Amino acid sequence: MAGIRTARLLYAILLCAALLAPIAAEAEDDKSAVVRDIMAVTKADVSLKAMSDAVMVETRRGLQFNFPDTDPRALEIMVEVMGEALAPLYGESLERSAAVMEQNFTLAEMEELLAFYQSSAGQKSIELMPTLAAESFAWGQTRAMELLSDARPEIMSRLEAEGFEVR
Numbered sequence: 001m002a003g004i005r006t007a008r009l010l011y012a013i014l015l016c017a018a019l020l021a022p023i024a025a026e027a028e029d030d031k032s033a034v035v036r037d038i039m040a041v042t043k044a045d046v047s048l049k050a051m052s053d054a055v056m057v058e059t060r061r062g063l064q065f066n067f068p069d070t071d072p073r074a075l076e077i078m079v080e081v082m083g084e085a086l087a088p089l090y091g092e093s094l095e096r097s098a099a100v101m102e103q104n105f106t107l108a109e110m111e112e113l114l115a116f117y118q119s120s121a122g123q124k125s126i127e128l129m130p131t132l133a134a135e136s137f138a139w140g141q142t143r144a145m146e147l148l149s150d151a152r153p154e155i156m157s158r159l160e161a162e163g164f165e166v167r
Contacts, residue, residue, distance in 0.1 A: 030107055031102050031105075032098075032102065034107060034111060035098045035101050035102055036098070037114055038101065038110060038113055038114050039097070039098060041117045041118060041122075041126070042117050042129075043126060044094060046130065047126075047129055047130045047133065048090060048093055049090070050131075050133070051130065051134060052090060053134075054134035054138060055137065056082070056083055057138070058137065058138055058141040059079060060075060062145065063078060063079070
């Protein structure tokens with residue numbers, strides 16, 4: 001008798017799963033569609049490209065700062081190769097961002113986000129975001145270089161104290 005009840009329970013579970021699977025798939029499709037809409041409205045690809053460009057500009061500045069005697073053409077080659085090496089990251093980042101949104105927001109929350117981004121305040125934030133991100137990144141990179149430059153004597157002193165040969 002227990003075997004029959006277990007079999008019925010298992011059958012009921014399988015039946016529910018089979019009946020609910022299309023609903024779950026439909027909800028995931030809805031979430032995917034809203035995420036695509038959010039990414040289109042927010043121009044996520046444009047923002048990512050602007051951020052990527054800012055990173056490459058700051059990378060070049062960092063190389064020039066750290067290796068001031070390097071031939072400018074050598075720096076160009078380094079930045080060029082780095083850009084080529086990092087190219088796949090661009091598309092992967094967009095896909096990853098979409099997946100993270102789907103995992104962390106409900107459909108209702110994403111619909112609220114989409115409504116905000118379609119509003120005038122949302123549109124303004126979209127327009128300003130690449131500039132804000134690029135400026136923040138550039139400032140952070142410059143400030144980090146200043147602080148690390150100031151720390152250089154202490155680094156050298158500690159290395160010498162530990163017996164390391166420093167130049």
